[in-house]
Amino acid sequence: MKILVPVKRVVDYNVKVRVKPDQTGVDLANVKMSMNPFCEIAVEEAIRMKEKGLAEEIVVVSIGPAGAQETIRTALAMGADRGIHVTTDAIVEPLAVAKILAKIAGEESPELIILGKQAIDDDANATGQMLGALLGWPQGTFASKVEKDGDTLKVTREIDGGLQTVSFGLPAIVTTDLRLNEPRYASLPNIMKAKRKPIDAKAPEDYGVDLTPRLEVLKVAEPPKRQGGVKVETVAELVSKLKNEAGVL
């Protein structure tokens, strides 16, 4: 089985982003960038399947600016086999990302595509499902457990009320939730080895996909700031304030 893992380079989850004063976006100059945490989980899951002998090859793809190559290298250092970098400085919405990925799936014929459930910058939670629809493949989203049984995949999903398990045949889409696994750190020798693994350089034009955004960003604003309140000394004071001052008890 061949597994395709799309990975996105995003602002590191520890960074508290600032909105630009002119409200055109957030300030990304000199902030730390990392692989989207849900994509790390996706790469890890693919590697574990390979280690169990369930997969032969793992191909990672990233669509984004030059820096995204670093993200691909990180995935290669974790254990993926090769990369595809579709270089663009344009804003690429999940619909366009899904269209490019659908074209790549056509060329590579993976049996499984594992994506993150959401990217922690734009929080769209859409790409995997869109790709599933474009390819006409079944999906197991928000996965906390993935089991392969012959040609079927059984996926346990984190849903609002608890857990749901679904099963489907391949090829298929899986999107990862937080508790699927704990991604490994790449070891130094593997980081060195990853430098020699191949990355195919591509451009969006190679796939003939129109990247024009459908959503025009009119403004990016700071959310209303919450004022920190007061410290209370005792539990009795807390309850009294909640009852008499805030009126919520």
Add this chain to the structure above:
Amino acid sequence: MATLVIAEHDNKSLNEATRAAVTAAKKMGGDIHILVAGQGAKSVADEAAKVEGVAKVMLAESDALGHKMAEALESLVLSIAEGYDAILAPASTVGKNFMPRVAAKLDVMLISDITSVESADTFIRPIYAGNALMTVKSSDKVKVITVRPTTFEKAGDGGSASVETVSAPDAAAKSAFVSEELSKSDRPELGAAKIVISGGRGMGNGENFAILEKVADKLGAAVGASRAAVDAGFVPNDYQVGQTGKVVAPQLYIAVGISGAIQHLAGMKDSKVIVAINKDEEAPIFSVADYGLVADLFKAVPEFEEELSKIGY
């Protein structure tokens, strides 16, 4: 203009999140129709028909729809999408699962998790864990939108729409339901509760959540948790509040033994009143709390419960 709202429900009753989506639809203008897709869900359709401002309710039933399978919902919604200018669903795990598929098939960009309707084509949605609010204008012919339920009023009753049955297309079953393990609780649902009390890593273990549950039962509150508490196995996954869990905005949110990471704040900072109980006075949670108590939770929470008894709870 006509808007299709896809109902959130458990095949028995209508989830309140649907009423929030109806309010968002009203702000866009035009006729509002509700689709109830489920199995044995007639009572849900009857309830939906009473929601104020709804002109028509459609009921579609099949086994796969009863289990909210994304592929089945996708083909059903596509089969009736013609003629609608907008399709809305609550941003629940069900909506997030199938709505992007509908959008992709209609060749439009999904507008996820909106918190405000500015006009029929312009919306606000949070990005970067709610640290920025993006106003977007969609140029797509059909707007496919998921709605954050906590930021819209819940449409009340007062309507008397007709209910008609529509047939569910028998799409080749690409995906099969295996099983479901739902958390059983008599407490209110996290997303709908007026009061939420959440525990973090500071709770130490799952048994200790009993002290929060006692308070919750007194107050009729829901119990939530931080990711750290869920990852450690103290409580089930559906308790998680935050950027990548549930977003809540109750009248009162009580954070116990939670440090206040941005990912957690993203899920609760729109609560009306926030209380934090934490032994570390430097914990970031205090910067958003209306009332902060620096104390050991194992002492403070039982005391809190006693104080509640004194005022009649």
